[in-house]
Amino acid sequence: MKQPLIKVENLKKFYDQRRGKFWEQASYIKAVNGISFTLYEGESFGLVGESGSGKSTTGQLLVQLIQQTEGEIYFKGEDVSSFSAKQLKAWRKEVQIVFQDPFSSLNPKKTVQWTLDEPLALHKLGDKATRYKRIVQTLHDVGLDESYLSRYPHELSGGQRQRIAIAAAIILKPQFIVIDEGVSALDVSVQAQILNLLKDLQHQYQLTYLFISHDLHVVQYFCDRIAVMYSGEIVEIGETEKIIQSQQHPYSKSLFSIVNH
Template sequence: MSKQKALVEVKQLKQYFPIKGGILGRTVNHVKAVDDISFSIYEGETLSIVGESGCGKSTTGRAILRLDEPSGGEIFYDQKNILSFNKMDMRKLRKDMQVIFQDPFASLNPRQTVGQILGEALAIQNVVPAEKRHDRITELLAHVGLRPDHIDRYPHEFSGGQRQRIGIARALAVEPKLIICDEAVSALDVSIQAQVLNLLKELQRQYKLTYLFISHDLGVVRHISDRVMVMYLGKVVEIADKKSLFENPQHPYTKALLSAIPVPNRKEKRERVMLSGDVPSPINPPQGCRFHTRCPFAVDRCKTEVPQLTGVSNTHQVACHLV
């Protein structure tokens, strides 16, 4: 994987959200949602980000899209630093970078038909001439498993799975290279999840797409990923190819997450790793390794020194003093 071309390179990304206080509304502190992380997304791969709620998964995705302006660091798309782009440059780049949101109902305009929702994306980016847009919309609906007569229906007339298919069609409409899937299947029933995941994999093969897949469900991540990045409290603690991460996890936090995956076979025994305490506040995160307050193996060094990502193999990195 390391020999592939990096479509996106994130370097020392920070995303701090100000906390206002007092009569004058001055900034009194910051929520350190993402704090100095670096990683790459290679062309044609699916990189998944996993971790507990509040670890910075979705914030990272929004920062890459510049839906939120990062507080620091650099984001390179196709070797261009997009944080230096103006509004016009970003508008052109939006054609290459799309997103599928978690809630398929809230992300669709209830006053527009499916045809208007998809047609709007085609018109803004001028992907196809006006006279060919109806045919293109029908083609997109067919690609995601919907019928031509769905074009005149409104979002409330569809099931959750069908609405998410409309969201996928909207993302595909402008022929992007990168799609960020932000908990794209977490709101769906398990049977529908499988259908949507298989659809995403088929579309990736067909259109040579690159995915950043954000999820808390490790079962889903195992099905769709090429590589997996584990985040904890705004930091990357481990990043590896799927096989290495699931079969040979190195970080204590990763081991705890994997031990919580339900086992279909009741005869198969798995030792559950229970973590003590709650996730610390991102307003005032612990010094040193951020996981040391819950880690059963923490030593004095963990409390003072921030661990850096270290290579276990060519495709496996971990940020832990004990590895």
């Protein structure tokens, strides 16, 4: 039986809305409004919903790029918010995120080698020779070779950039990766290559994925279970095929009507 890797309880993220006048009552944008779910080791868990539903905010909360307003995130039973600075740094090796546009996460002024070496150096993982060997192996794992080490992001195709972004995510050998619209900016043929690569890496590296997407066909292919988000809340959750075949919530029915027709 698969063990829980991440457990989320009553997670909330509110943003203050600026008041027009000082006497007006403060109001909040409820980006994530009290969601709970569990991610099990080795699974691909999808978050689906329209733009603004809270999917990306949830992903950023899970890797602590942003702090929650309320609620708990447990990693292997430990409350992440209770971690000391030292524990938090060690934990950051275990969780990574891949964004939709690698241009936003890859430094345009740095080579591929620098991009892949930086996290290893930051966590003091080996000497230069050891790190170089790991960088080359990781490149091979994502379908590239040493010739890419001296290249800059602008010298790469969209698919190659995403492979480098994935390499940067897996080089620390994490347990959990958030993939936030990781293939939506790519051509359909390249999408299929990247999705198959992610599946291969999942088995090779024993990875657990939170896969955020608005593309239901991609989610149907890639995810074991899915949660449907609407206005910051999870309105439905379950095995992918069961939800695609029979939705219970009106919003889910509307969302999945495009898949079923």
